[in-house]
Amino acid sequence: MHSQILCSGSAVVAARRMRRILGSVLGREGWRNHEVRLINTNSGDTVKIGELSYKIKTPRNPELVPVKHFSDSLPQTVVQHLRWIMQKDLLGQDVFLIxxxxxxxxxxxxxxxxxxxxxxxxxxxxxxxTETDLKQRREIRSGTAFYIDQCAVRAAVLGRVLVLEGLEKAERNVLPVLNNLLExxxxxxxxxxxLMSSERYDKLLQEHTKEEMDAWKIVRVSEDFRVIALGLPVPKYKGNPLDPPLRSxxxxxxxxxxxxxxxxELLYTVGPNVAAERVSQLLSLATTLCSQESSNLGLPDFPVDNLLPALHVLNAFPMLSSQQLVQRLYPYKSILGKEGRNAVExxxxRFEILDARQPAPSSILSVSRTKDVEGHADVTLSVADKDVTFQVPAGMKDLRSPNSSSTFISTPSHSQLMADMMQSHMVKDICLIGAKGCGKSVIAKEFAEMLGYSIEPVMLYxxxxxxxxxxxxxxxxxxxxAWRPSPLVTAALEGKLLLLxxxxxxxxxxxxVLSRLLHDxxxxxxxxxxxxxxxxxxxxKEQLELSDQQLQERSVFPIHPSFRVLALAEPPVLGSSSSRGQQWLGPELLTMFLYHTVTPLSREEEMHLIQGLTLNVPKEAAEQLLHLTHSLRQMNDPxxxxLASSLSTRQLLRICRRLSQYPEESIAHAVNKACLSRFLPSLARASLDKNLANCSIQDTPDAAEHTRDHSCSVKDGVLTIGSVSAPVYTPTEKMKIPDVRFYDNPQVITQHKTHSHCITTSPRSSCDSHWISSGRIQNNQK
Structure with a gap:
């Protein structure tokens, strides 16, 4: 008898295990397919998912109901998720989608x-x-301080659904304030x-009046209040692990x-012009790079959701190689070390995507305003000897034809990059990755002016x-x-190009916090x-039959359709373990942008750039400077x-502009100032001196420098220090001009002379503040 009970119990356990295994293989609902239906009846509308039904209530604030998220053709997996959420909603339970x-x-x-x-x-x-962002915030109106309910309190009282996204981002002492509200x-x-639960409140209401409850300051929590939390699994991804009581x-x-x-199937519908085999190869690559084996190798997850915009690009440009597209989705050469790059390659x-050939050259031929569609431009690209015309969002200003700027010198690599950026701009926001001083900001400005955008720059720190x-x-x-909107919000409302x-x-x-803005x-x-x-x-607006003014009175505003984000970043520091977190490009950030790498210019391109922007620079001096720079860049020595990072393209242009005005100056002296050689460790300084000698760049000190008279005078609105002159400004607000006691001595006068055409490179000190202030007094600058 006892053995028979054990056998039957084991059979039940085994059957339950088999159901779980089959459920994980065939989907949580096994073989059953569910259908989403909306049923209209006299008593109201009802939504049915499978055998579950939910009676729809008329919302009191319909402008807070999401619109245009639901699709007519839903994958069965999404329908099963929706059914599960409805099941928990009917049971009155809060859910956590991880x-x-x-x-x-x-x-x-x-x-x-x-x-x-x-x-x-x-x-x-x-x-x-903080706690005030979730519960209540104190505000002052007409000299009186009072509390304003925040999202969690409003949702609880008015019966709304509170969506908390990014639980792993919050500090551990913040979310526990919601524990009692959740349980x-x-x-x-x-x-x-x-705030009191609806059951307890209704019981008290049977014994006391509504006025008594209000006098006791007891507020009823709606029975329709629910919480949907969204988060990432930690510790696989970065973040704070959930507090166990909160998790329960x-x-x-x-x-x-x-x-x-x-x-x-979804990708096939997006890219009808793309061969099915290429689509399958790209999806197989993405699935492989999201597997546990790839995670064990230290590879970040592939941004699978970005395959949709990427297929839009490939559909318009089928001549692009799949590897070019992968580089924009997953810039593995910038974020991974040698072992990681070998693993990805x-x-x-394995999926026949690796292409050793150089990408087909492409360039922008023309940009013109679209006639029938407002806020768009027709762009014609030459890609692999084929002309392709397509539409992209554009700003409100006048468009500018390519290669027509006097301040932007186009090179073959820049032309290729701008064409690639134009393709990505068609479907998604862009991020430019490049070393400091390589020209990211200049490229972004040229890109914006070509499409008629006004730039809204935001410096991040x-x-x-x-x-x-x-x-x-x-x-x-x-x-x-009050609340003051940031430049980011202003750019979104006015259709500008936000430069992060x-x-x-x-x-x-x-x-x-920008994830929802960038995705949705x-x-x-x-x-x-x-x-x-x-x-x-x-x-x-059409559903509610409201005007723009009425929606704005309800604090609902449209994001301009031309609004786009262009981010600039330096490449991650490979192998860095510093607390500053230089490994910034992780799985979460990969989903937000399409990435383009600004490659260093070749020696010929950099020479062409310098000669185009600094007309009078001595050619021999520029060649010596480039010889030194490129010899440093080609070395593997850290x-x-x-040292090479101190001689970026931006720094080379500064040096050449100075040499064009003062050709008698020493190149070695300019290089030493750019590299801050006085403050370098002895090993780095010796390496710089050795490379200068190898490039035949000798420092010839001026013997008369210390004995030369640098007289200072102001005449006819011009300040003259030695041989350098600068105009004296006429200020509108004199109270902003520094007023310090200035002692006229040769060293400070020499520094003023240098400051007239460049920024000081000496360490900050009270002495520097003194001479900067005194220089502004003499120039009357704010």
């Missing part, structure tokens, strides 16, 4: 909320998120109110990439916060508190303002590479 980086998890959540007509309160968590639907607020509040589901078959060769990127707190003249200069410096947790063109700001993608805004 999976690899990309917009898929957020897209599934928004599709469900659009399907069920639920209002959304969205918040992107970062390391700067018991209760929360104590700073203004004295207490959610029902979690693994939302992995779509199955191979579903992805393939092994996978490329290491300690930048999410508020610095989106909105900053300010105080009005009457003492009231230095994304390699910003903390990844801060930059993640949507943004929720701290003051409650919502920015929507242009077509979604127009759809919302010391030589460090």
């Amino acid at each position: 999976g690899p980086p990309g917009p898929l998890r957020r897209s599934i959540a928004m599709q469900y909320l659009e399907l069920t007509k639920r209002e959304v309160e969205y918040v992107s968590l970062s390391r700067d998120t 018991n639907r209760e929360m104590q607020l700073e203004d004295g109110r207490f 509040r959610f029902q979690a589901r693994d939302v992995y990439y779509l199955p191979f078959k579903d992805q393939l 092994g996978v490329l060769s 290491q300690d930048m916060t999410a508020r610095d990127l989106l909105q900053q707190r300010c105080t009005l003249p009457n003492g009231d508190t 200069d230095g994304i390699h410096r910003v903390n990844l947790g801060t930059l993640a 063109r949507e943004l929720d700001l701290y003051d409650g303002t919502r920015l929507l993608r242009w077509d979604r805004y127009q759809e919302l 010391t030589a590479q460090s």
Whole structure:
């Protein structure tokens, strides 16, 4: 008898295990396919997914319901995710969608909320998120301080769905403030109110009146309140592991990439002009680089979601090689060491994608305004001896034909890069990766002027916060508190080209707040303002039959369809383990942009550039300078590479401009100043001296330099120090001109002479501040 019970129990366990195994192989719902249906009845609309049904309620604020996220043809995997979320919603449970980086998890959540007509309160968590961003924030109006409910409180009271994205980004002491709200639907607020679950509130309401409950400051939490959390699995990805009590509040589901078959069908519809074999090869490569074996080799995940925009490019330009496309999606040569590059190239060769040939030369032939479509331009490219015309977003200013700028000297490598950028600009935002001083900003400016864009530059830095990127707190003249939009928000509303200069410096947790803007063109700001993608805004406007002014009164604004982001970054430092986090280009950031690498110019191109921008530079001096620079760049020695970085293209142009005005100056002296040789370690200084000698560059000190008279005089509005002259400015605000006691001595006068045409390279000190201030006094500069 006992043995029979054991056998039957073992059979039950074995059967359950087999169901789980088959479920993981065939999908969580086994062989069953589910259909999403909307049923209209007299009692209201009902959504059915399989055997589950949800009765739709009329939203009180329909402008908060997502629009144009739901697709008519959904893969069965997505339908199963939607069914699971509906199941948990009907049970009154909060859910946690966990999976690899990309917009898929957020897209599934928004599709469900659009399907069920639920209002959304969205918040992107970062390391700067505080308790006040979730609960209540104190504001001042007309001299009176009071509290304003934030996303979590509004969602709880009004029965909305709170979407928390990036749980792994938040500090560990922030999210536990929501523990009681998640488990018991209760929360104590700073203004004295207490949120109480609907069940307890209704029981108390049977014994007490509504007025008594209001006097006790008890607020009912709606029974429709739900939380959908989105996050990455940690520790595979970077971030803070979830607090165990918080983790237990959610029902979690693994939302992995779509199955191979579903992805393939989706890519086939996007790229009808692309051979099916090429599409299959690209998807096989992406799947391989997302496998556990690739992770064990230290390879970042391939951005599978970016295959869709990449196929759009390949559909318009079928003559492009697959390897060129892979480089834009996965710039492995910039982010991986030698072993990693060999591993990726092994996978490329396995799927017959590796192409040893040089890419076909391409260039921009013409740019003209599109007649029928506003905010677009027709661009004609010459690719592999074929002319291809296509449409790209463009700015509001006048377009400029290529190679017509007097300040931009085009080279073959720049021409190729601009053509590649134009292809990527058609479908997605761009990131330029290149060493400092290689010309990224100049290329970005030329690209913007060619397409008629106004540039909105944003300089990024290491300690930048999410508020610095989106909105900053300010105080009005009457003492009231307010939110001031950042240049990023202004650029999105006005259709400018946002130039993010230095994304390699910003903390990844801060930059993640832009993920939704870059993927979906949507943004929720701290003051409650919502920015929507242009077509979604127009759809919302038609559905609600509201004017632009009425939507703006409800804090809903459209993002201009011409708005684009162009990011600039330096390549990751391979093998770096510094606390500054130089390995910035990880799986999450790979999904946000298409990447282009600014390669160093050849010696002939750099010579052509210098002669075009500095007309009077001595040719012999320029050749000596380039000989030294390129000999340093070709060395594998880290010391030589460090010296070569000090002699970037930008620095070479500065040196040549100075030599064109003062040809008698020593090249060695200019190089030593550019490399800060006085402050280099002895080994690096010796290496620089050796390379100078090898290139026949000798330092000839001027014996009369210390005895030369550098007199200082101001005559007819011109300041003259020795042989150098500069105009004296007429200031409009004299209070901004420094006023210091200045002692006229030869060393400081010599520094003023140098400062008239270049920036000092000496270390900062109080003495430097003194002579800079005194120089501004003499020039009357602010």
